[in-house]
Amino acid sequence: APALAQGMPEVRWRCASSFPKSLDTIYGAGDHVAKRVAALTEGRFQIRMFAAGELVPGLAVADAVQAGTVECAHTASYYFVGKDPTFAFDGAMPFGFNMRQMNAWLQAGGGRDLLRDFFAGYNLVSLPAGNTGAQMGGWFRKEVRTPDDLKGLKFRIGGFAGNVLQKLGVVPQQIAGGDIYPSLEKGTIDAAEWVGPYDDEKLGLNRVAPFYYYPGWWEGSLNLSFYVSKPQWDALPPLYKEVLESACRDSTVETMAKYDVQNPQALRRMVAAGSQLRAFPREVLQACYRAAFELYDETAARNPNFKRVYEPWKAFRETQYQWFRVAENTFDNFSYFMHAQEQQQRR
Amino acid sequence: MDVMAPLMFGGLIVFLILGFPVAFSLSAVGLFFGFLSIELGFFGPQYLGNLPLRVFGILANDLLLAIPFFTLMGAILERCGLAEDLLEGTGQLFGKVPGGLAYAVILVGAVLGAITGTVAASVIAMGMISLPIMMRYGYDMRIATGVIAASGTITQVIPPSLVLIVLGDQLGKSVGDMYAGAIGPSILQVLLFIAFIAAVSIFAPHKVPPLPDEALTMRGWPLIWRVMKGMVPSVVLIFLVLGTIFLGLATPTEAGAMGAVGAGVLAWMNGRFTWDLIWQATQNTARITAMVIFILIGATVFSLVFQGVDGAIWIEHLLAKLPGGQVGFLIFSQVFIFFLAFFLDFFEIAFIIIPLLAPVAAKLGIDLVWFGVLVCVNMQTSFMHPPFGFALFYLRGIAPPTVKSSDIYWGAVPWVGLQLILVAIVIFWPESVTYWIDKGTGVDPSTVKIEVPLPDLPEDDAPPVFR
Amino acid sequence: MGPLLAFSRGVDKLNAAVGYLANWAVFLSCAISAGNAFIRYGLSYSSNAWLEVQWYLFGATVMLGASYTLFKNEHVRVDILYASVSVRTRLWIDVLGFIFFLLPATILLAWMTWPFFLDSFIRNEGSPNAGGLLRWPVKILMPIGFFLLTLQGLSELIKRVALLRGLQPDAEVVVEYHRPEQ
Numbered sequence: 001a002p003a004l005a006q007g008m009p010e011v012r013w014r015c016a017s018s019f020p021k022s023l024d025t026i027y028g029a030g031d032h033v034a035k036r037v038a039a040l041t042e043g044r045f046q047i048r049m050f051a052a053g054e055l056v057p058g059l060a061v062a063d064a065v066q067a068g069t070v071e072c073a074h075t076a077s078y079y080f081v082g083k084d085p086t087f088a089f090d091g092a093m094p095f096g097f098n099m100r101q102m103n104a105w106l107q108a109g110g111g112r113d114l115l116r117d118f119f120a121g122y123n124l125v126s127l128p129a130g131n132t133g134a135q136m137g138g139w140f141r142k143e144v145r146t147p148d149d150l151k152g153l154k155f156r157i158g159g160f161a162g163n164v165l166q167k168l169g170v171v172p173q174q175i176a177g178g179d180i181y182p183s184l185e186k187g188t189i190d191a192a193e194w195v196g197p198y199d200d201e202k203l204g205l206n207r208v209a210p211f212y213y214y215p216g217w218w219e220g221s222l223n224l225s226f227y228v229s230k231p232q233w234d235a236l237p238p239l240y241k242e243v244l245e246s247a248c249r250d251s252t253v254e255t256m257a258k259y260d261v262q263n264p265q266a267l268r269r270m271v272a273a274g275s276q277l278r279a280f281p282r283e284v285l286q287a288c289y290r291a292a293f294e295l296y297d298e299t300a301a302r303n304p305n306f307k308r309v310y311e312p313w314k315a316f317r318e319t320q321y322q323w324f325r326v327a328e329n330t331f332d333n334f335s336y337f338m339h340a341q342e343q344q345q346r347r
Numbered sequence: 348m349d350v351m352a353p354l355m356f357g358g359l360i361v362f363l364i365l366g367f368p369v370a371f372s373l374s375a376v377g378l379f380f381g382f383l384s385i386e387l388g389f390f391g392p393q394y395l396g397n398l399p400l401r402v403f404g405i406l407a408n409d410l411l412l413a414i415p416f417f418t419l420m421g422a423i424l425e426r427c428g429l430a431e432d433l434l435e436g437t438g439q440l441f442g443k444v445p446g447g448l449a450y451a452v453i454l455v456g457a458v459l460g461a462i463t464g465t466v467a468a469s470v471i472a473m474g475m476i477s478l479p480i481m482m483r484y485g486y487d488m489r490i491a492t493g494v495i496a497a498s499g500t501i502t503q504v505i506p507p508s509l510v511l512i513v514l515g516d517q518l519g520k521s522v523g524d525m526y527a528g529a530i531g532p533s534i535l536q537v538l539l540f541i542a543f544i545a546a547v548s549i550f551a552p553h554k555v556p557p558l559p560d561e562a563l564t565m566r567g568w569p570l571i572w573r574v575m576k577g578m579v580p581s582v583v584l585i586f587l588v589l590g591t592i593f594l595g596l597a598t599p600t601e602a603g604a605m606g607a608v609g610a611g612v613l614a615w616m617n618g619r620f621t622w623d624l625i626w627q628a629t630q631n632t633a634r635i636t637a638m639v640i641f642i643l644i645g646a647t648v649f650s651l652v653f654q655g656v657d658g659a660i661w662i663e664h665l666l667a668k669l670p671g672g673q674v675g676f677l678i679f680s681q682v683f684i685f686f687l688a689f690f691l692d693f694f695e696i697a698f699i700i701i702p703l704l705a706p707v708a709a710k711l712g713i714d715l716v717w718f719g720v721l722v723c724v725n726m727q728t729s730f731m732h733p734p735f736g737f738a739l740f741y742l743r744g745i746a747p748p749t750v751k752s753s754d755i756y757w758g759a760v761p762w763v764g765l766q767l768i769l770v771a772i773v774i775f776w777p778e779s780v781t782y783w784i785d786k787g788t789g790v791d792p793s794t795v796k797i798e799v800p801l802p803d804l805p806e807d808d809a810p811p812v813f814r
Numbered sequence: 815m816g817p818l819l820a821f822s823r824g825v826d827k828l829n830a831a832v833g834y835l836a837n838w839a840v841f842l843s844c845a846i847s848a849g850n851a852f853i854r855y856g857l858s859y860s861s862n863a864w865l866e867v868q869w870y871l872f873g874a875t876v877m878l879g880a881s882y883t884l885f886k887n888e889h890v891r892v893d894i895l896y897a898s899v900s901v902r903t904r905l906w907i908d909v910l911g912f913i914f915f916l917l918p919a920t921i922l923l924a925w926m927t928w929p930f931f932l933d934s935f936i937r938n939e940g941s942p943n944a945g946g947l948l949r950w951p952v953k954i955l956m957p958i959g960f961f962l963l964t965l966q967g968l969s970e971l972i973k974r975v976a977l978l979r980g981l982q983p984d985a986e987v988v989v990e991y992h993r994p995e996q
């Protein structure tokens with residue numbers, strides 16, 4: 001049979017995922033890449049997936065790719081903000097982009113070019129591969145009505161968002177993973193956040209904390225990343241590079257679609273089981289918004305890597321926000337408004 | 348090429364049996380097969396470079412903090428004699444009942460199991476507290492070590508439990524459901540253990556002797572006073588540990604630290620506190636912690652190489668040969684896990700085997716919480732299998748030299764049997780698990796209307812502004 | 815054998831001192847954990863730094879305590895066979911074990927964990943959690959710990975070889991398989 005990959009070399013990689021297999025959408029985003037790559041090269045380019053902990057711990061995958069001990073990894077870049085906060089741009093920035101804008105920035109808006117040198121400093125190439133869309137704000141034992149309610153709130157929240165909230169008096173407590181459930185149940189912590197309804201439901205936090213807040217403003221969308229060790233990437237035949245790029249882009253569409261189908265169903269199930277939805281009050285969001293940009297300015301002032309990406313990122317964001325307010329948001333808002341009104345009248 | 352994984356299992360047995368420390372024997376098997384695999388082209392030398400990341404992952408696993416915390420609690424309790432008072436008091440109370448001390452150990456084990464989530468912590472604390480007393484009162488050594496190791500491993504079925512957390516994670520089920528599902532089997536397990544001791548006290552009473560008459564020194568009020576004095580501090584401590592979790596003061600891990608501090612305070616209240624005592628307990632704890640965690644470090648070397656030689660695929664092929672049908676699948680998968688548990692510890696089973704079994708189970712319509720709890724009960728045996736069960740290693744580590752290893756190994760056998768009986772009960776009586784799971788509010792999700800505030804619409808159709 | 819035994823004595827002293835640090839680490843870890851819970855509950859104040867320092871100290875307990883534990887011969891063994899053979903055979907098992915089991919692993923791990931620490935140190939890597947700690951102080955524990963363990967392995971090897979050659983080393987050597995005292 002005339003095959004695309006005929007005469008092409010056999011390539012076998014190991015991919016360390018940051019996620020457990022049980023999170024089928026988010027782990028599945030990496031798995032999808034592996035399957036597409038194998039299918040498109042008729043099995044000549046094979047990537048074997050390993051769930052978090054099988055090869056290396058989930059939060060160590062960047063180190064593994066950097067050291068070349070695995071060829072590639074699937075992860076969320078903001079896990080590595082401890083190394084450098086600049087990683088956050090590749091994953092999610094509080095009050096940053098929604099999924100469409102993130103894709104625009106990374107795929108066509110110069111985002112990847114901006115980040116390329118930064119990632120090269122870690123000996124890796126980052127390809128966007130999957131997105132969760134806008135996330136939820138997490139599970140709270142008590143209501144948050146004013147910014148004052150954030151003071152002393154013990155919240156299990158990682159990364160940059162923890163830094164933002166800390167400015168407003170929140171006590172970020174990154175307690176052990178297995179302790180989250182009992183601690184939230186008994187009130188040792190007041191709140192914990194994870195992803196969105198479909199993944200949160202599996203954690204079962206809805207059983208122990210009644211209020212389900214939205215939006216997770218720290219993750220207007222979370223871009224997942226497929227890291228490739230740079231020497232491996234450079235040695236890849238051009239066709240395989242194309243294949244891998246396509247598979248990753250494909251995975252972004254696929255993952256978002258799965259989440260958009262699963263999330264509303266999971267949310268319904270949890271509301272049926274007694275969860276109470278709460279929106280973060282505008283005043284709270286405003287305080288968080290201001291704190292976030294304060295933090296960005298402070299970070300940019302002392303971190304040149306961050307500053308180099310932040311300024312063009314911010315400019316791109318402005319253009320995007322302007323445009324989305326014109327057609328997209330007007331369409332969304334009006335349609336949702338009318339639909340909601342119809343539903344109310346029908347009752 | 349498919350022979351590497353089984354060869355690794357074989358090598359493990361050979362290396363361990365030589366008697367060099369377990370931690371370094373495990374890593375040696377791993378490295379031996381690692382270098383062999385590099386020669387055979389399974390992976391390049393850089394693959395072993397994942398080891399630093401894995402070792403760091405163990406040090407950074409804050410759930411493991413429970414091990415030093417509960418060990419320290421046990422060491423302080425043991426050294427200041429409070430634990431002895433507790434068991435001695437209980438012993439005096441049950442004095443005339445054969446097996447009285449063993450019942451006390453099972454119950455204390457269950458209570459400790461409700462406090463701690465790791466077998467290492469529980470077995471070590473239990474062993475330190477109760478082994479010397481059982482020896483003094485002439486218990487059969489095999490019964491004594493068996494009941495301690497088994498009562499220590501119950502902690503993984505009784506919530507909170509590291510095993511249930513990991514399994515829930517792997518099965519995509521909530522920890523809450525896993526905990527709820529485990530309640531029934533935990534109760535059954537305690538009852539089975541008690542029944543076994545009762546049987547021993549009937550058929551072989553000399554193995555679980557009642558306290559000798561001269562040990563029953565007190566009667567009436569002095570006895571009650573003595574019992575109270577012995578029991579109250581430990582009961583206070585248990586409530587302190589559990590209470591701090593229930594009050595929302597401490598996470599389950601921190602509750603271990605609370606227990607250690609509480610043990611110190613109790614020693615002080617009893618007038619037995621000295622800094623020397625605390626320091627000795629601390630030294631002991633540091634060495635036990637290093638010893639236990641180095642076993643995990645050795646095991647991580649082994650399992651990295653096992654992954655590298657496609658051990659997971661080998662296991663997958665084995666599983667493909669399982670017969671169909673719900674009960675057939677359950678029985679064979681549990682037998683399979685039982686045998687694997689001779690060689691692998693629960694982390695490996697949870698990470699390698701469960702993801703392979705879960706989809707099959709789901710396809711057969713098996714409730715995954717039920718399945719997970721079943722696996723958890725079964726994997727208790729992985730800690731108890733002689734000669735490689737980690738609980739036996741831990742017990743060996745703290746037992747005085749007069750206790751023979753063969754006693755520890757033979758002592759474990761009947762309890763492994765009891766654990767398997769529970770596996771069978773759970774297979775044929777799924778309600779023992781599912782009865783406790785939260786059935787929800789009964790509201791049909793498809794009828795749920797989600798009401799959130801309407802989006803903001805501009806007041807009027809203000810014309811756009813261009814600047 | 816003289817200089818070797820002197821080296822062995824020196825290593826034993828060094829690791830006894832390091833083991834002392836490990837004891838303090840476990841004590842502090844426990845005290846901080848309980849203290850953090852109390853303060854968080856009572857004053858709603860805490861920080862990820864207080865959570866992270868707990869496992870940093872746990873890491874110190876493990877990595878700094880392992881070599882002294884080896885000195886005390888308290889790393890647990892499967893002693894079905896070991897318990898039933900003569901002291902001389904045990905010494906041989908240990909000699910071969912140190913050479914072929916322990917030393918290759920500890921040398922390899924010391925060598926491999928060093929660059930892992932170095933990268934973190936050069937980049938001044940911090941915690942991904944708000945208010946967390948710098949990472950290199952805990953990462954350096956690994957090369958140090960495996961290096962100390964290598965030294966202790968050599969020391970134990972030397973002492974056992976001396977015993978096999980009929981010498982009575984003046985360095986303390988624990989040949990009896992002792993469990994941690996109770």
Ligand code: NA
Pocket residue numbers: 135136193194195216219
């Ligand atoms: Na999130």
Ligand code: NA
Pocket residue numbers: 459460461462463464465501502503504505506507508
């Ligand atoms: Na437990």
